[in-house]
Amino acid sequence: xxxxxxxxxxxxxxxxxxxxxxxxxxxxxxxxxxxxxxxxxxxxxxxxxxxxxxxxxxxxxxxxxxxxxxxxxxxxxxxxxxxxxxxxxxxxxxxxxxxxxxxxxxxxxxxxxxxxxxxxxxxxxxxxxxxxxxxxxxxxxxxxxxxxxxxxxxxxxxxxxxxxxxxxxxxxxxxxxxxxxxxxxxxxxxxxxxxxxxxxxxxxxxxxxxxxxxxxxxxxxxxxxxxxxxxxxxxxxxxxxxxxxxxxxxxxxxxxxxxxxxxxxxxxxxxxxxxxxxxx
Numbered sequence: 139x140x141x142x143x144x145x146x147x148x149x150x151x152x153x154x155x156x157x158x159x160x161x162x163x164x165x166x167x168x169x170x171x172x173x174x175x176x177x178x179x180x181x182x183x184x185x186x187x188x189x190x191x192x193x194x195x196x197x198x199x200x201x202x203x204x205x206x207x208x209x210x211x212x213x214x215x216x217x218x219x220x221x222x223x224x225x226x227x228x229x230x231x232x233x234x235x236x237x238x239x240x241x242x243x244x245x246x247x248x249x250x251x252x253x254x255x256x257x258x259x260x261x262x263x264x265x266x267x268x269x270x271x272x273x274x275x276x277x278x279x280x281x282x283x284x285x286x287x288x289x290x291x292x293x294x295x296x297x298x299x300x301x302x303x304x305x306x307x308x309x310x311x312x313x314x315x316x317x318x319x320x321x322x323x324x325x326x327x328x329x330x331x332x333x334x335x336x337x338x339x340x341x342x343x344x345x346x347x348x349x350x351x352x353x354x355x356x357x358x359x360x361x362x363x364x365x366x367x368x369x370x371x372x373x374x375x376x377x378x379x380x381x382x383x384x385x386x387x388x389x390x391x392x393x394x395x396x397x398x399x400x401x402x403x404x405x406x407x408x409x410x411x412x413x414x415x416x417x418x
Contacts, residue, residue, distance in 0.1 A: 146248060146277040146305040146332065148376050149215050152366065152394040153183025154387070155336060155380035160194020165382070172382040173202035179391045185308070185336070185378045187219035187252060188237055196240040204242065216241065217248040217334075219281055219308075220262075222255020229257075230265030234274055249275040250308055253282040259294040267300060279306035279332075285325045292329065304331055311335035311375070313344055313368055313410045320413040327374060338369045338377040349409035353402055359393075362386070366393035368406055 154176045159169045173184070184203075186195045196218065203214075218241070220233045234249055249269065251262055266278040280291060288307065295301055307326060309318050311333065323333055339362055344350055350361035357364070362379075369377045370393070381387050398406070 149182035151370055151376045153378040154181050155378040156186040156195040157190050157380050159198045160191030169198045169382050170201045175384045176387050177206050182213055183215045185217040193240050200241040215247040218246050219250040219252040225257040225262045227261040227265045234269050246275045248277045250279050250281045254287050259291050277305045279304050281308035283307050285321050306332045306334050308334040310337050312338045312340045314340045333375045335369050335377045338379050339365050363393040367398050
C-alpha cells in the first residue's frame with residue numbers, strides 16, 4: 139500500500155485525557171457528563187487507552203460521543219493505546235478492534251504503543267500497517283519513548299518501508315517534569331514527531347504550587363491555567379489534562395486562549411529550572 143503523505147493535524151492544542159475514568163460505577167454518569175461538557179465547550183481531541191480501567195475509560199468516552207452524532211465524527215481526534223504485552227502483530231490488531239468496539243467510533247485517528255515492552259517493534263509496526271490498510275486507524279505513534287527507543291523504532295519503520303509515518307510521542311511533560319526538553323523534544327523536532335503532554339498539571343500538584351498561585355493571582359487566572367499555558371508555549375506540543383469536573387474542564391479550555399509573557403516565563407524558569415539541552 140502507498141504510504142499516506144498527510145501529517146497528523148490535531149484539532150486544537152488542548153485535549154481531554156481520560157486516565158482514571160471508568161473505575162467506579164458510581165462515577166459513570168458524572169464522567170459521561172464531563173466528557174459531554176468537554177464536547178460542548180469545544181474540545182475535539184480525546185485521549186484514552188485499553189489500560190484505563192481495563193477499557194472502562196473507552197466505554198465512558200464512547201457513551202459521551204454517542205450524544206455528539208456520527209455525522210460530526212470527522213471533527214474529532216480520538217487517541218487510544220495498545221498495552222506492550224498485547225503489542226504482537228496479532229495482539230495489536232485484536233486490541234485495536236476491541237478499543238474501537240468499546241468506543242463505538244469505527245476508526246481511531248491515532249493509535250499508540252503505550253510503552254516499550256518485550257514485543258518486537260517490527261511486529262507492532264506490521265500490525266499498525268495492517269490497521270492503516272484496513273482503515274481502522276489513520277495515524278500511529280508511541281508513548282513514553284526516550285531517544286534511544288525512538289531511534290530503534292524509526293530504524294525498524296524504515297526497514298519495513300514505513301519511514302515517516304510515526305506521528306507522535308506521548309510523554310509526561312509539565313513544569314515539574316521538564317526532562318524531555320534536554321534531548322527528546324529537540325530530537326523529535328528534527329524527525330517531525332509531535333509531542334503530546336500528559337499530566338501537564340503535575341498530577342494536580344501544580345494547581346497548589348505557590349509560584350503558580352502567585353502568577354495566577356496577578357493575571358486573574360488559576361494555577362492550572364498557568365501550567366497549561368506554559369506547556370502550550372511550545373508550538374509543537376499539545377496537552378491532554380484529565381478532569382471529570384465541568385468547571386475545571388471549562389477552566390482548562392480557557393488556558394488555550396492566552397499566552398505567558400516573557401517575564402512570566404522567566405519567573406517560572408527560576409521556580410522550575412530547565413534541564414540543559416543536549417545536542418545529538
